Amino acid sequence: xxxxxxxxxxxxxxxxxxxxxxxxxxxIEKNKVTALIGPSGCGKTTFLRSLNRLNELLGATTKxxxxxxxxxxxxxxxxxxxxxxxxxxxxxxxNPFPMSIYDNVAYGPRIHGVKKKELNGLVEExxxxxxxxxxxxxxxxEIALKFSGxxxxxxCIARALAVNPxxxxxxEPCSALDPVSTAKIxxxxxxxxxxxTIVIVTHNMQQAARVSDFTAFFLMGELIEFGETKELFExxxxxxxxxxxxxxxx
Amino acid sequence: xxxLERVRIFKFWKMGESxxxxxxxxxLFLLSLSSILIVxxxxxxxxxxxxxxxxxxxxxxxxxxxxxxxxxxxxLILVLCTFIVGIGALVLATIIGIPTAVFLAEFSPEWLRNxxxxxxxxxxxxxxxxxxxxxxxxxxIFIRDTFGGWGESILAGWIILAIMTLPHVISISEDAIRAVxxxxxxxxxxxxxxxxxxxxxxILPNARSGILASxxxxxxxxxxxxxxxxxxxxxxxxxxxxxxxxxxxxxxxSTIVIEAAxxxxxxxxxxxLIALGVVLFVIVALLNAITTVMIRKGMVK
Ligand SMILES: Nc1ncnc2c1ncn2[C@@H]1O[C@H](COP(=O)(O)OP(=O)(O)OP(=O)(O)O)[C@@H](O)[C@H]1O
Ligand SMILES: [Mg+2]
Numbered sequence: 063x064x065x066x067x068x069x070x071x072x073x074x075x076x077x078x079x080x081x082x083x084x085x086x087x088x089x090i091e092k093n094k095v096t097a098l099i100g101p102s103g104c105g106k107t108t109f110l111r112s113l114n115r116l117n118e119l120l121g122a123t124t125k126x127x128x129x130x131x132x133x134x135x136x137x138x139x140x141x142x143x144x145x146x147x148x149x150x151x152x153x154x155x156x157n158p159f160p161m162s163i164y165d166n167v168a169y170g171p172r173i174h175g176v177k178k179k180e181l182n183g184l185v186e187e188x189x190x191x192x193x194x195x196x197x198x199x200x201x202x203x204e205i206a207l208k209f210s211g212x213x214x215x216x217x218c219i220a221r222a223l224a225v226n227p228x229x230x231x232x233x234e235p236c237s238a239l240d241p242v243s244t245a246k247i248x249x250x251x252x253x254x255x256x257x258x259t260i261v262i263v264t265h266n267m268q269q270a271a272r273v274s275d276f277t278a279f280f281l282m283g284e285l286i287e288f289g290e291t292k293e294l295f296e297x298x299x300x301x302x303x304x305x306x307x308x309x310x311x312x
Numbered sequence: 313x314x315x316l317e318r319v320r321i322f323k324f325w326k327m328g329e330s331x332x333x334x335x336x337x338x339x340l341f342l343l344s345l346s347s348i349l350i351v352x353x354x355x356x357x358x359x360x361x362x363x364x365x366x367x368x369x370x371x372x373x374x375x376x377x378x379x380x381x382x383x384x385x386x387x388l389i390l391v392l393c394t395f396i397v398g399i400g401a402l403v404l405a406t407i408i409g410i411p412t413a414v415f416l417a418e419f420s421p422e423w424l425r426n427x428x429x430x431x432x433x434x435x436x437x438x439x440x441x442x443x444x445x446x447x448x449x450x451x452x453i454f455i456r457d458t459f460g461g462w463g464e465s466i467l468a469g470w471i472i473l474a475i476m477t478l479p480h481v482i483s484i485s486e487d488a489i490r491a492v493x494x495x496x497x498x499x500x501x502x503x504x505x506x507x508x509x510x511x512x513x514x515i516l517p518n519a520r521s522g523i524l525a526s527x528x529x530x531x532x533x534x535x536x537x538x539x540x541x542x543x544x545x546x547x548x549x550x551x552x553x554x555x556x557x558x559x560x561x562x563x564x565x566s567t568i569v570i571e572a573a574x575x576x577x578x579x580x581x582x583x584x585l586i587a588l589g590v591v592l593f594v595i596v597a598l599l600n601a602i603t604t605v606m607i608r609k610g611m612v613k
Contacts, residue, residue, distance in 0.1 A: 116502055146504040153502075157495035159514055169513070170503040218499070225503055 066090040070126035097274035150222035156214035158206035170225035192220035212243025232262040362587035385584040401473030409481035417489035444540030461558035464546030477530035488522020525606040532599035538565035
C-alpha cells in the first residue's frame with residue numbers, strides 16, 4: 063500500500079531558472095524505509111521538501127501532484143498546517159531550539175493545543191521512542207544546545223514524533239554525526255518504521271543498504287531508478303545507477 | 313650615468329620612500345591619538361570643573377530643588393524628569409518600533425519593505441532642530457487645543473523623542489530578528505506551526521537580546537537628545553515633580569542649554585551645570601556600554 067505518490071512532479075527555483083525536479087513519479091510504501099540517493103545537487107532535498115511543502119519557503123514553484131493518503135497536497139485545498147502535522151521532518155544539521163529538552167519536545171504539541179496534563183506523558187513517550195529518554199530523563203530542564211550532536215539529532219526526532227506524524231522525512235540525518243551516533247540513529251530508523259513511513263536522504267550508500275527497504279536513485283532532477291533496495295544494489299537496471307553505486311563502492 | 317651612480321640614486325630613492333612611509337605612519341598614529349586626548353581632556357575638564365558641585369554631596373545628588381537664584385542645586389527632580397521623558401518615549405517607540413521591525417523582517421513583501429525602510433532611515437537624517445520646530449508648531453498646538461494645558465508638555469516630549477528613537481529601535485531590532493538562524497524557523501514550520509506562532513515562540517525569544525539592546529540604545533539617545541526636546545517640553549523656571557503628562561518639565565540637557573546662556577563665570581551655578589553634564593554623560597555612557605555588551609553577547613550565542 064502506498065502512502066505517498068507523486069505524478070509528473072516538477073519543481074523550479076527562482077522564476078523557473080533552475081529546474082530541480084523533472085517529472086518525478088514515485089510510489090512510496092507505507093511503513094517502509096525509502097532511501098533517496100544520488101550525487102550532490104540532484105534534487106534529493108528538493109524532493110523531500112516538496113512532500114511537506116517546505117519548498118515554498120525558498121520560493122520554489124511546484125507543478126504536478128503529490129498525493130498523500132489519497133489527497134493531492136498541491137490542489138490548493140490542502141491545509142499546510144495539517145499536512146506538516148502528518149509529515150514530520152528531521153534536518154541535516156541537528157536544529158533543536160535553544161530551549162530546554164522538555165520545551166523542545168513539547169513545542170509541537172503545545173502549538174497544536176495538547177492539554178497541559180497530557181504533555182508530560184507525551185514528552186516521555188516521544189523521548190523513549192527516540193531512544194533518548196534514559197540519557198535525558200534527569201536533565202529535562204537543561205538547554206538542548208548543551209547536548210552532543212547525536213543526542214540533539216535524536217531530540218529532533220523526538221520533537222518530530224511528539225506531534226504524532228504518519229510520515230517522517232530525514233534529510234541526511236547522520237551527515238553531521240560520528241559513527242556511534244550514526245549507528246544509534248540507524249537502529250532507531252529500523253524501529254520507527256513499524257509505526258511510521260520513513261523517507262531518508264543519504265549520501266552514504268552503505269547506510270542506504272543497511273536501513274532502507276526501497277531505494278530511489280536521482281540524477282540531475284530525474285528519478286532514474288526506483289525499487290527494492292536489495293534489487294537496486296545487486297542488479298541495477300540502469301547503467302547510470304550501476305555507475306553511481308559501483309563508483310562509490312570503489 | 314654610471315652603474316654605481318644609478319645604484320646610489322636607487323638607494324636614495326628607496327630610502328626616501330621608507331622614511332616617507334615611516335613619517336606618514338607616525339603622523340597617522342599622532343592623529344589617532346588626538347581622539348584619545350580629546351576624550352581625556354573633556355573628562356578631566358568636566359570632573360575638575362564639576363568638583364565644587366559634587367562636593368555639595370547629598371545636597372547635589374538628592375536635593376529636590378534646583379533654583380540657581382537662591383543657590384539651590386539639587387538635581388534629583390531633573391534626573392527624575394529626564395527618565396520620565398526618556399522612558400515614556402521609549403515605551404512609545406517600542407509599541408510602534410518592534411511590530412514594525414517584525415513586519416519588515418518577517419512579513420513585508422519586498423516592494424513594501426523597499427518603501428518603508430528608506431522612510432525610516434530618512435527620519436534619522438532630519439536635523440533635530442527641524443523636528444523640534446515641527447513639534448512646536450504642530451504637536452504642541454495640537455496638544456494644547458485638544459487636551460488643554462500649555463501644550464508644551466511631557467506628552468509632547470514623549471512623542472518627539474519617540475519619533476527620533478524609532479529608526480534606531482526599528483533597524484537594530486530588525487537586524488536582530490533577521491539574525492535568528494533559518495534552521496529554527498524551518499524546524500518550527502515543519503512541526504506545523506504557523507508563521508505567526510513561529511515568530512512569537514521561536515524568532516522573537518531568540519532575537520530578545522538584540523531587541524533589548526536596541527531599546528537601551530534608544531534610551532541613551534532619548535536621554536542625551538537636546539534640541540528637539542528642549543523646544544517642546546516647556547522647561548519651567550523651577551523644576552517640579554509633574555502630576556500629569558500635560559505639564560511642562562525640565563530635563564538635564566535642556567537645563568544646561570538654557571542656563572549656560574546666563575550663568576556667571578566661576579559661580580557655583582557654573583560648576584553645578586558642568587556637574588549636570590557629567591551626570592548626563594555617565595548615564596548615556598552606561599546605557600551605551602550595556603548595549604554594546606548585550607549585542608556582543610547576542611552575537612556569540
Ligand atoms: N533555494 C534554492 N534556490 C535556487 N536553487 C536551488 C535552491 N535550493 C536548491 N537549488 C538547486 O536545485 C538543485 C537541487 O538541489 P537539492 O538541494 O535538492 O540537491 P541535493 O540532492 O539535496 O544535494 P545535496 O546532496 O548536496 O544536498 C541544485 O541544482 C540546487 O542548486
Ligand atoms: Mg540535500
